[in-house]
Amino acid sequence: MGEKIGNLEPQKVFGFFEKITKIARGSGNEKAISDYLVKFADIRGLIAYQDEYFNVTILKPATADMEDRETVILQAHMDMVCVADEGAATDPAKEGVSAYVEGDYIYANGTSLGADDGIGMAFILAVLDSDDISHPMIEAVFTACEEDGLIGAEGYDASRLKGKRFINIDTEEENNIVIGCAGGCRIDIPGKCKNSKEEGNIYEIGISGLAGGHSGMMIDRYGANANVLMARLFDQLLASKIEFRLGSFDGGTRDNAICASAVATVVVKKKQGKAFEKIVKSFADAVSSEYLTTDPEMKIKCKDKGKGKLEVMSTKDLIKFTSVIKLLPNGVHHYDRSQEMVICSTNIGVVSARPKGFQIQIGLRGNKDSMLEWIISSVTTVASLHGLTGDIRGRYPAWECDRPSDFAVKAQELYKSMFDKDIDVIRIHAGLECAIFTKKIKNIDAISVGPDMEGVHTTSERLSVSSTKREWEYLKALLKL
């Protein structure tokens, strides 16, 4: 372990980053970080507003040389995804993060780092704190609860903002200027089942080792989804002569993560155990071969748990449950070849079932609101065809941008002239708060930028020091553009 984070260059940026990482700021727990921002403004005599969502706005007048320039809105989110390895030194949700420098990277000790979006905040604080940077009037917007459905941005009152030029600092790759993103929502389909007790051979079926990943950024890998595979196996078993019933099913952790593992407990009629195992084995061979390139570590196993009685859902309900998953769209729904990107997708992220009921959670995304509407309708129709309802939650709009604005084009040229390297102007198939601000503020001209980081939302999250340094120089130049 090397240097102290606060001693890294640019010192102001890393100094604020270090302070921020020590404040626990999981989504929904933003009071402390929000109060820190208000205090920061008070100490420097800057006007600040805090709203009921704990969003904070800080105003800083233009420097004398740039008073005639148009106001710039700088925006970052204050919350972070808190995850920790077992036995990690700190609980990031309660004590904040303990971070260290190694080589060109900042890491956290066994937890997420919160560079998403702590580094965005640190950049903005460094601008607000400076007395040697030329800039126009700054409206700094720090939002709460971004990682939990963009709740802070959704509740933010943008009517007081005067700026039309908007820089969101929440992108994870230095060589991208983002000018569009996907909208999305989650749909929950709950179902009630009739239960009974069934005797026979009990088996536990496990599907594991899938690549998984973020349902927005990784959906274009066309990898396997363990919830779907398990339903496919049930479908085969239901079509065979095997009599089997379902006791439990658990797959996936979040609607926005591709389901990497699932486990189910079933009971099989006596004397059909061997035939059952054979079907599972041939299914495992077939799908392992289908996904050989995307999910080479896939494992499908069934464990014989011996003879016994199991509480199960009725066969009728099992057929219905399997049928819903079978018919739901999952994966890439629309791919735009010219832009080389996914425009619309769904992910059957979380499935759970017990003898008395089941719950299916699907994450949906669309870079066009109209396309998202269409796929929402597909999903709710599958539910209603089975006498179920799909509850739509946390819907947020797409940031639709058909062509790069003048600001985006100038920002691209600026980067090239500063670093003699190309930077891509892209749209992403994931959510950004720009989607909400571009809807709230008329004629807004927005871009999203940020330094290189990897593994966000995981315990291997890391932030590049050299990229942060370049991004700081770039941001200062963007303010003068």
Ligand SMILES: [Zn+2]
């Ligand atoms: Zn973020």
